[in-house]
Ligand SMILES: NC(=O)C1=CN([C@@H]2O[C@H](COP(=O)(O)OP(=O)(O)OC[C@H]3O[C@@H](n4cnc5c(N)ncnc54)[C@H](O)[C@@H]3O)[C@@H](O)[C@H]2O)C=CC1
Ligand SMILES: CC(=O)C(=O)O
């Protein structure tokens with residue numbers, strides 16, 4: 239198979255879909271790799287390393303899209319990239335379609351076979367191709383939140399860990415999944431007071447076992463979310479219903495009653511966000527104010543630590559890339575129900591139920607495409 243690797247073009251996105259080691263792995267299975275020159279340059283993965291791993295270099299994304307049987311990326315295709323997709327071509331990347339009707343329409347129109355990293359499931363449960371980026375973004379959420387609590391960034395001017403004689407800041411984490419757990423580790427690490435909410439009591443039990451009385455676990459409902467948010471200095475949003483638009487747990491009214499200078503970090507923004515007041519921002523302009531509350535809603539947080547993130551992502555994506563290339567997409571999906579769960583759009587149809595429901599399309603099961 240001819241596999242194409244374009245350079246990412248989203249704002250401040252420096253990750254790359256395949257490392258030279260991943261290119262070498264695919265080459266060793268007899269596949270040809272077409273890499274856009276400079277794809278990994280921003281994180282010191284040179285063209286020479288890609289060539290040594292077996293890739294042929296081309297200078298433009300257009301050349302990659304025009305000939306490759308499978309495109310491997312990181313972020314959802316931008317409008318210029320959607321326009322270059324062809325019927326039957328495999329697109330293997332994050333998509334986050336439920337909050338994104340324009341991208342969805344473009345992928346439907348393309349006729350391509352679009353496999354979303356974020357809905358591929360794992361034999362042990364969970365979402366193993368989302369998990370590494372959720373680990374990164376969860377950890378970064380506390381870093382970003384702490385920075386934006388500084389006065390010069392619009393925050394109330396507190397140090398999350400406090401100092402002897404002055405209380406620590408209060409971090410509230412919505413969702414005790416991968417983002418929530420990694421945010422919690424960092425928040426506990428800097429000495430903040432931490433409250434974590436989830437609807438899944440087993441997730442709260444797991445955190446309670448590890449962190450004991452250093453954290454407060456709370457069952458999530460409208461009342462407990464409101465109580466926690468109104469007392470918070472920093473709120474991290476990390477809830478997810480796989481594939482679906484994020485539930486709006488924090489209303490505009492709650493935001494208007496938060497402490498002035500409080501910060502919200504809506505990690506769930508790639509699925510539309512869990513604060514009613516959220517809209518996606520970029521690393522170039524990461525925050526905006528709603529009243530006196532700083533909103534940080536960057537939809538590609540791991541792009542800021544692109545080298546760490548690229549290696550973590552490739553560890554999770556390469557085995558399915560090899561299966562897709564070796565077997566072709568139909569056989570690879572027939573053989574693996576977890577990979578099949580990644581099929582979101584195929585031959586002009588929406589094949590992921592939550593996406594179809596949230597965006598008002600007819601749902602066609604992935605099985606009918608095989
Ligand atoms: N902005 C960015 O750069 C990034 C965003 N993300 C996003 O972060 C979000 C979270 O991802 P993960 O932690 O991997 O998901 P996860 O599935 O591990 O955890 C989500 C948690 O939310 C909980 N939840 C669902 N409804 C809830 C409710 N009403 N109240 C409280 N908890 C609720 C679930 O029970 C689950 O424990 C996703 O939207 C993901 O795409 C992930 C990585 C990077
Ligand atoms: C998951 C996601 O949105 C990201 O890594 O950018």
Ligand SMILES: [Mg+2]
Pocket residue numbers: 314334338341
């Ligand atoms: Mg998007």
